[in-house]
Amino acid sequence: MKKFTIFSINRLSSLLLLLVAGVLFSCQEDDPTTPAEAKAAPVIEAIRSMDPNKADSTFTQSTLGSTIVIKGQNLENTRSITFNGYSASFNTAYASKNYLMVRIPEQTPTVATAATVSNKLVVSNSKGDATFDFTVLPPVPEIQAMSNEYVKAGEPLTLYGKYFYFVKEVTFPGGVSGTNFSTLPDGLSLTVTVPTGFDPTKGDVIVTSESGKSLANARTKLYSVGMVSNFDDKNPFGWGIPASNITNSAPGINPLEGKFALVNMSLPGAYGWSNDKVINLADFGGGQIFPTDPASNYNPEDPIANFEARMEVAVANTALEGIQLQVMTQEATDKEITANIDLKDFVRSTDGRWYTVAVPLADLVNGSTKLAKYGDLLKGNKAGVKNYRAVIINTNSADVPATIAIDNMRIVNITK
Structure with missing residues (x-):
């Protein structure tokens, strides 16, 4: 099974950004206003991480706001980059023949905001386009409320919030996983059967999706004291x-x-x-x-x-x-x-x-x-x-x- 890795710009310091840019890309003019005429259409071979320690890892999906490195050919004169049809800004100073760095815009359509999306990354220059199958994931799930904090094993619990897409697991306090979970198409709620063996004193309800894990907050604890x-x-x-x-x-x-x-x-x-x-x-x-x-x-x-x-x-x-x-x-x-x-x-x-x-x-x-x-x-x-x-x-x-x-x-x- 292919292993996906999700990367976020928030995890990188400005110093690392400059360092990686220097390692991956050829020297360009500081602020070229218009890309030069391309000699051939671009080719996308893979998507890589900004992290030098993971530069050999490739992946086909990432979250909104992540910065990725596009590896391929004829990328130095790129004129546009789109994710699901939405244009991304990029600095041509960080474009070389084989590498192109870009941040996925937060406004990019995903299943969280559009009924259907193409799941395509497109790089274009004056000679043509390169299209690559790439899934832009919504942010990590966000639990804003639970239907009933006073639940027992075997009962249904509904979570309300945002971004309940591509859910892989719902974990209850004590580290036990819920069963029979289902989500609505709008991603605003998730219903799960409470498992046996959970302990409300030992943590929070956590939802794990392809985008990552939801964060604990004041609305993710089950009843225990007070x-x-x-x-x-x-x-x-x-x-x-x-x-x-x-x-x-x-x-x-x-x-x-x-x-x-x-x-x-x-x-x-x-x-x-x-x-x-x-x-x-x-x-x-x-x-x-x-x-x-x-x-x-x-x-x-x-x-x-x-x-x-x-x-x-x-x-x-x-x-x-x-x-x-x-x-x-x-x-x-x-x-x-x-x-x-x-x-x-x-x-x-x-x-x-x-x-x-x-x-x-x-x-x-x-x-x-x-x-x-x-x-x-x-x-x-x-x-x-x-x-x-x-x-x-x-x-x-x-x-x-x-x-x-x-x-x-x-x-x-x-x-x-």
Whole structure:
């Protein structure tokens, strides 16, 4: 099987660029404005790396933004270079009879931006063209969100993001590979079956494609720590949660595990209020409901920007346009600080499937009042009561019937 190697200009220093150019290319004028008349049409024999240590390696694909060396004949008077029909800029000072250096433009059409591409590299001079089969790959996969961080082996997990093309493997924390993965033609999502043996404490979900591996970020970790309430064995229930709001069943919604909180009502329009649309976690005895363990994740001195409020949300038969989820807490002067997100930005279907919703704690604000560090959240209000509230808000003018479930309300350190 032919082995492909992917190269990026970002890995090379300017010094290496100049060194390689000096080694590979004959001396030319500093800035020739027009290539001289060619004696014969160009010929492309191979594509090589800019790295001198890999100069003997050849390949037939590379990513956007990579710099490659074209090896062939009659290249010194090249007038144009195109990738999939898109023109690339190049310096004729770095063109010799047998070598030509060029950077693949980021704007080059790939399967990420065009339904069909030619997968052709074309070098032209005054005598003709040379065409070479060459695949320009999109950037490495980028995971921007996961459908549900609270998954178990055997369940489907959908990843949302960009550039899910030519996927070879999906790796779960602990180094085990997912099975039965599939992607949509637009490359914006990937669904995979969660494998047995994964350990959410040991890393991230990583997608490997022909372009390379996705990077770990705040959205690539599966649930493990930070629970405030799972509505089963960890239940600091407070005001706003009547017994009828805690259930293990709802029309069109199956539980993740055990019980969940439920908002099942006609949401009053124009930001109207109702206690039945509020899920409030509080221990009015002054107990600490926010996570402090492990200490490395929940250092009181860490900036509040390191933390997010997260929860799983499932929606059944509800029009989500104009429906928001608000997260609230009280700070040390008793001010209620809040942040709102549009549910449709996270909940991608209304068929009862569960999705993870994330709200940065740094976005909680009341005028100029906000939290500075994690310890500010741990203090609670003047009386020492800690509140973690989720409210479903209807910004539409008319009432909206809604069935919305919430589970696993937690605080997550996104830097760990």
